[in-house]
Amino acid sequence: MLPVREKVEHTALRIKFTKTGALQYISHLDLHRTFSRLLVRKGVPVWYSEGFTPHPRLVFATPLSVGAESLCEYMDVFVNGTPQTLDLDVLRWKLSESDIAGLEIKEVYLPESKFSTITHSDYTIRICTENASKELADKCENVLKTSPLVVLKRTKSGEKEVDISSQIRSSKVSFENGIIIINCRLSADSAGFLNPEYLVKVLREKCGILSGDVLKEEYSILRTAVLVEDKDFH
Numbered sequence: 001m002l003p004v005r006e007k008v009e010h011t012a013l014r015i016k017f018t019k020t021g022a023l024q025y026i027s028h029l030d031l032h033r034t035f036s037r038l039l040v041r042k043g044v045p046v047w048y049s050e051g052f053t054p055h056p057r058l059v060f061a062t063p064l065s066v067g068a069e070s071l072c073e074y075m076d077v078f079v080n081g082t083p084q085t086l087d088l089d090v091l092r093w094k095l096s097e098s099d100i101a102g103l104e105i106k107e108v109y110l111p112e113s114k115f116s117t118i119t120h121s122d123y124t125i126r127i128c129t130e131n132a133s134k135e136l137a138d139k140c141e142n143v144l145k146t147s148p149l150v151v152l153k154r155t156k157s158g159e160k161e162v163d164i165s166s167q168i169r170s171s172k173v174s175f176e177n178g179i180i181i182i183n184c185r186l187s188a189d190s191a192g193f194l195n196p197e198y199l200v201k202v203l204r205e206k207c208g209i210l211s212g213d214v215l216k217e218e219y220s221i222l223r224t225a226v227l228v229e230d231k232d233f234h
């Protein structure tokens with residue numbers, strides 16, 4: 001008689017990966033499906049849940065909104081076996097070539113901490129706007145250091161005005177080659193996660209960025225680090 005799935009030895013495995021290029025435009029659900037298929041295709045011994053529709057258990061840390069790129073995404077997947085029986089080198093080798101543009105597996109390892117310990121994320125926001133200048137960059141930096149900094153934010157109970165100044169740990173705005181560049185550290189814990197899109201929104205309202213020809217203007221968001229206070233998450 002085969003054992004019940006929950007009683008089969010299984011271990012959480014952490015995967016650090018990139019999500020860039022066209023991959024930034026897929027939904028969280030599609031990313032989940034993409035990884036499920038990738039793991040099976042690469043022969044990873046995925047552990048499946050019990051029930052009428054068994055499925056791999058994948059858990060993502062601080063998922064990004066559609067349209068944002070990242071150099072440091074994290075996902076936990078449960079695999080069959082114990083830490084002692086798993087060959088991490090073989091698993092890293094199997095996943096080293098994802099065959100998916102924009103998805104690069106950076107690390108595969110046993111988790112050292114929980115996703116709930118994440119406190120901040122670092123981002124680089126690049127803004128190409130018709131009125132870009134050193135003066136505008138300085139104005140943007142001053143606005144981001146303002147307190148209170150109120151923005152209309154979506155919540156579970158609807159839209160309401162929220163002061164996001166306490167969720168901006170740090171911000172530096174520069175002007176390089178005609179582009180305004182914002183490097184910032186934002187809250188990323190479950191209670192106070194700040195979507196970097198809100199920085200773009202408030203600067204659009206208060207500084208007039210991205211208010212010209214939509215065919216000539218654009219911006220991008222890149223997550224560069226996930227942190228526990230000031231230390232890299234692992």
